[in-house]
Amino acid sequence: MTVYQDFFEGGAGEERTLRANVDAFERRRIIPRVLRGTGPRDLRTTLLGTDLSMPLLLAPTAFHLLAHPTGETGAAGAAAAAGIAMVVSMAATQPIEQIADTGATLWFQLYPQPDLDFQDRLLRRVTKAGVKAIVVTVDSPVFGHRTRDLANGFTDLPAGLTCxxxxGRDIAMDDTLSWEHIDRLRAATGLPLVLKGILHPADAGLAVTHGADAVIVSNHGGRQLDGAIATLDALPAVLQAVGGRIPVLVDGGIRRGTDILVALALGAAATLVGRVGIRGLAGGPDGVREKIENLRAQLDHALALAGAQRPADLSPDQIS
Structure with missing residues (x-):
């Protein structure tokens, strides 16, 4: 692999959590229902006021210009054509205004910054650009120990690329990050606030208390704490803690349509894919669109065989 491929594909430490995310889906089995007369399937869903053609979003991934010259605009254009949303990374290599010009439905991922004045300016900027939600990454008080990047000496973007x-400033990780920071963000924006990086059910309950509009069960794609629980294994307890009060999304390890079905059947409102989209972007916007449409076709087929017309027809007793 090249240095940049390692950046996108790698995880923290010995990459145990990276593998565990995928393995968690491999362990699950679907128990189909039969004679349900589903007819044509309907994959559409609405999430925090965002209409999606299927319960899928492109997860925030950094530095798209390392994958393809079209960068984030290429991925966003593919998302728009497919009728799904894209979560733009704070570490995007193209301006939010340029990405928004694609017409894509965008959410914006934020690492809370110690410089509150800058953070407020950034929130105003992305709001003006038309993003529909703020996705706050809460699992990164410090930067993950990413073995491949360290071995490759990949610590800076190549000349000509920036966040x-x-x-012109670096993204700061803040080890003082607390629920007070979430309260301040809640007061600073009228957009839906989504907390990304929830794994413990107690934190899921606190997210509701502190005004989150949704949570994403995520371990940062295995790129932060190596040895952390797989996201699919964490999902049921988080769902129980939330108790239906807000939507629960999940990412990490999703590689095929049946993975999406498993997450939806367990109770996730939608799923996100990161590496799948980046792998597609290596072939340009058409590559991203192909990956999305493959997932759509696989999910549609799996729903039919599982006995469901729409994702809401699935239930946890269909997963073992």
Missing amino acids: ANMD
């Missing part, structure tokens, strides 16, 4: 929405 285009950071006004």
